Amino acid sequence: MATEAVPHRSHVGASPELERFYAEVGEFHMRPLWLVLADAMTPEPTPKSVPHVWRWRDVEPRITKAGRLVTADQAERRVLMLLNPALDKPAATATLFAGIQMVLPGEIARTHHHSPAAIRFVIQGEGAHTTVNGEKSIMSKGDYLTTPNWTWHDHGNESKEPVIWLDGLDMPFVIMMDAMFFQYFPEETQPVTKRMDDSKYRWGANLKPSWVRPSDGGVYSPLLNYRWQDTREVLHRLREDEGSPCDGILMEYVNPYTGGPSLPTMDAHLQLLRAGEHTTAHRHVASTVYNVAEGGGYSIINGKRFDWALNDTFVVPAWSWHEHASTGGEAVLFSYSDRPILRSFGLDREQIHQP
């Protein structure tokens, strides 16, 4: 499906008459397509975003310092955004937001909802909680939590230690679509109306309650927390499997109500790179944010090596060649991407490197 890069064939010259014409139509908010065609209709994607690694050794001391400088109450959310060096907006890729959030013992991050959907992947700590639409879940290292579009959510930390996680949102996409809505809940915290781990028992064991109809038609995962103790076990149980040549044991978190991605705009994966595994390079239109959940290694992205270690976050832009390798044993990567958006319209493509 790859295309050859060929020069565009429009060849309108320059002349004073043409310049006058361009000025004239500009007054009426028009402009000739031929002036922008080659830039707009490129043979293949030319993403502005670049590959980048945010190292935990750089991030951890600074999110900790943020904990001293501002309170959660002051900040609404104590998050350091991970900004793609080549983008001029709060985004890690054209469509995806990434941030590092810390909640200190005793803090509360007040209740709100918004049209962007969010994911959380816990990097450090144990004993904070997220409450989504009345269900409270305790968050531990490696847990993956979903906060669907327009669900009330707040966070807290009743433990003795700071808890830090990766926030992933489709906010850049929602803003591009002019579809941002945001609202506060009347109280700081919403009431907890469901039992602990309610969704796990209702939806998480290949059973579903027959007396419940999801209010959203099932488009969002009803599961609040995909726990590390469960997901990690699966990765290791499947260690001997062939897996994907480009991604090793790449498991997708699924919405048990549909078998599809856990959020309609973003899919999320957990993947095991076995000791010594070096994957085949490929590229796809979907852009991806990774967090290193276990071990270490490196990725070669568009020909350049990016090393990564535990808890680092890195990004692979759209249509960028990439391959992964573990070093010093097994590695586990968490990731999320905008593939579901592209797939909905036949806009994703994949090309596997042929050596």
Place this chain on the structure above:
Amino acid sequence: MATEAVPHRSHVGASPELERFYAEVGEFHMRPLWLVLADAMTPEPTPKSVPHVWRWRDVEPRITKAGRLVTADQAERRVLMLLNPALDKPAATATLFAGIQMVLPGEIARTHHHSPAAIRFVIQGEGAHTTVNGEKSIMSKGDYLTTPNWTWHDHGNESKEPVIWLDGLDMPFVIMMDAMFFQYFPEETQPVTKRMDDSKYRWGANLKPSWVRPSDGGVYSPLLNYRWQDTREVLHRLREDEGSPCDGILMEYVNPYTGGPSLPTMDAHLQLLRAGEHTTAHRHVASTVYNVAEGGGYSIINGKRFDWALNDTFVVPAWSWHEHASTGGEAVLFSYSDRPILRSFGLDREQIHQP
């Protein structure tokens, strides 16, 4: 579903220490979320694009002049883009492109394909043609043609008169998604391999050929041309119907293979405003481009009146209040919007004005 505009509650003050901290994290491509939260997470959409009318009396002489200044061969496509006055990119709304294309007698617009999908709505003339994946169709005033994602297409004009149409593309959306692909066909024109109006007889009469499976799974309409003579008759047959309070007799062009929108990213409609009809105001997240196919009237958009006459093009940005009125008899509007994208992710909303 409307939200109240409330001030954000983050209230981090300013201090030299904080300024140093912001600079420090900036070096590592991080930035505090609290600095942008109020701007990014707005209570409701704040689209940059503005309402605008491109009047035919302004457009027609200038696309005609373009016909004298550049050839189709030079320009690849002789299109004057309709640029939203408030956007700094080639777009009519955040997601939608609009342009006016003219093909002169004897000209050929060479064959290419691209990942954006396109629509054509014929404004003036008769006897040009579009060929899509081997099917050629003659274009007449009022016809609506689809050019799905990645289909080979070229245009020509074997008549004696210029033919002018409105081009609508999802190009801004595709570019935002970093998903642009473009390719030339090896020859200037592709071979015509199907009979004239082949798709109309195969798919257009509530029958389908049982021996054909659509290669794209049916996501794109197999119908090349929804002809004005057919669609206009329907509008007038349903004149006595109640219709929609906000839009009169608003008929959606459908993909006969699925009953859904004619393209997966853009829906298209034809609507009749009856003599003296003045619709109820509403707003929705979907942004819309209109072309006046018959008659005249005006729209009140966010409280300001915009008059329109035959062949004018105008735009209603996302989440903008709008109501339509015909003047001097019936009016017919053609329109296309990005609603299918929003709907796919639960991001469209509608609010009807309560007097």
Place this chain on the structure above:
Amino acid sequence: MATEAVPHRSHVGASPELERFYAEVGEFHMRPLWLVLADAMTPEPTPKSVPHVWRWRDVEPRITKAGRLVTADQAERRVLMLLNPALDKPAATATLFAGIQMVLPGEIARTHHHSPAAIRFVIQGEGAHTTVNGEKSIMSKGDYLTTPNWTWHDHGNESKEPVIWLDGLDMPFVIMMDAMFFQYFPEETQPVTKRMDDSKYRWGANLKPSWVRPSDGGVYSPLLNYRWQDTREVLHRLREDEGSPCDGILMEYVNPYTGGPSLPTMDAHLQLLRAGEHTTAHRHVASTVYNVAEGGGYSIINGKRFDWALNDTFVVPAWSWHEHASTGGEAVLFSYSDRPILRSFGLDREQIHQP
């Protein structure tokens, strides 16, 4: 996908002790599976129904005589059922009912509804009508009408001539499923609340009204009448097409709301056998009832030739080899089958004869 017929391998012998055991378990409403396994689990389907042709020259005088012997009021519906000679129930195949209905000038067939769905294919006459859920449609030779599950319907004839049609129902299937419901409307005729051909203009031109949501979720075709003048034209426009080797120009009537079959349990087709065309034999699990709409010819079903002429009705049972040939020019066949039921559960199969 064909299976070889192999003898079953169960080989439980006979003994007085076993006979006593069989009697003993029988008292508790149990029976050994091994006694019936070979009969129940056959290598391939062994339908009870047989091929059969009901000739118009036999049917026409007798439905006419029925018109003298009973009134529509007495009979509720003046229908002669077409009974498969090998079945002991009112059915043409295991799942499908076929009948010939006549309405005389001035008669009314009173309003009722039932859980079986019905189709009508007009054999003779012009000017009768069917009213379904408030929409009245005039019926002419060759028209195909749908009466979905649980829709109120009545018939009448305001013309000067008898009108005769083929009734097709999924009644045997519905009865097998223990799912029969039936109810009278309070009045003999229901009120006509919609314009003539309302559904044709609302749904039949690749446009749909944007202010209407189908109450059944779109599972039933909203089109009441697929008119012969439209469907016949399509068949002849596609005459030069390759078509299906096993069926010629076989066009399926589709539900414009979904692109799927016109009823959820039964699909319906119109097919053109061109002059001299003799199709390739195939077999499929779906059983089919045919009516000859134009011309004449024959079918070879399981090795035996069945000639057919204008207006004849014939049946091809499940998993029966069949091929069709026109004689003396072109022929057009109308047909309906139970394929949608089988397809829903992965139970349809097709085998094409390899010469």
Place this chain on the structure above:
Amino acid sequence: MATEAVPHRSHVGASPELERFYAEVGEFHMRPLWLVLADAMTPEPTPKSVPHVWRWRDVEPRITKAGRLVTADQAERRVLMLLNPALDKPAATATLFAGIQMVLPGEIARTHHHSPAAIRFVIQGEGAHTTVNGEKSIMSKGDYLTTPNWTWHDHGNESKEPVIWLDGLDMPFVIMMDAMFFQYFPEETQPVTKRMDDSKYRWGANLKPSWVRPSDGGVYSPLLNYRWQDTREVLHRLREDEGSPCDGILMEYVNPYTGGPSLPTMDAHLQLLRAGEHTTAHRHVASTVYNVAEGGGYSIINGKRFDWALNDTFVVPAWSWHEHASTGGEAVLFSYSDRPILRSFGLDREQIHQP
């Protein structure tokens, strides 16, 4: 949605002339509809099947005796069918088969596949196995296993004890549809090509392998075994939930690939009746077979009380009023029904008793 039972209004009298007419049309395999209308088009379903309980105290000694009288090799499958007392076919309801299968230590039930789908619910024993398409699973009391349409399957028992389970098949439905196919595997046992519990780890933890596409499009559950230890825990975790008024804590086994029923023709449920719970009566078109997995109680079916104890099997026919009550503590019921077939065509209905 209930209908009133009203007498049919057809009132064709009797006469010698009519009798001659009936005989005459009979020669041509026709028959007047008015002779059968009242019997065929009943106001509501009139199922032939009746409620019945097969008591474990009757079944257990006889399946044990069958173990002495015939070998698995002789019988192909050592199954005692549970025959509905009012049906003249091997069926528990119009559409569903139920049987009790026993595999003795050391036995093998040879490999075959067939177009009916099957379920297994383990009643007694531990350590037998089922192998489906290369995956072998050990079966324990309370486990629910699926054997989709046309999958190779065999059973064995490497333990020291007999293992007994309930077999549920859609065989009566498949036979009615003339869609039976059956085939032996070339060898007695198929090779085991997958790890133990492979499907549990690939699909059972709300993760899915991204490198696998289900060959059947996902219509069948990829999960071989829904283990009692998992499902029972869920029932008890949800004990405090409101549940369904008609069914208590009724959990549906789901296909993790779609969120739908575990087989496309049959759904299966596990339900907890809490101590002292007595459900509200309702009826639905779907017919249901139950097995008592824990505790005891009774059901009132169409006004008659049917007591049941551990391991009993009982049946509720279509459109039969039924309510359940536990006695002496909690009870757990396993059940399967034909609801997915009915739902596919809008043929299921439910009526809840209004006191």
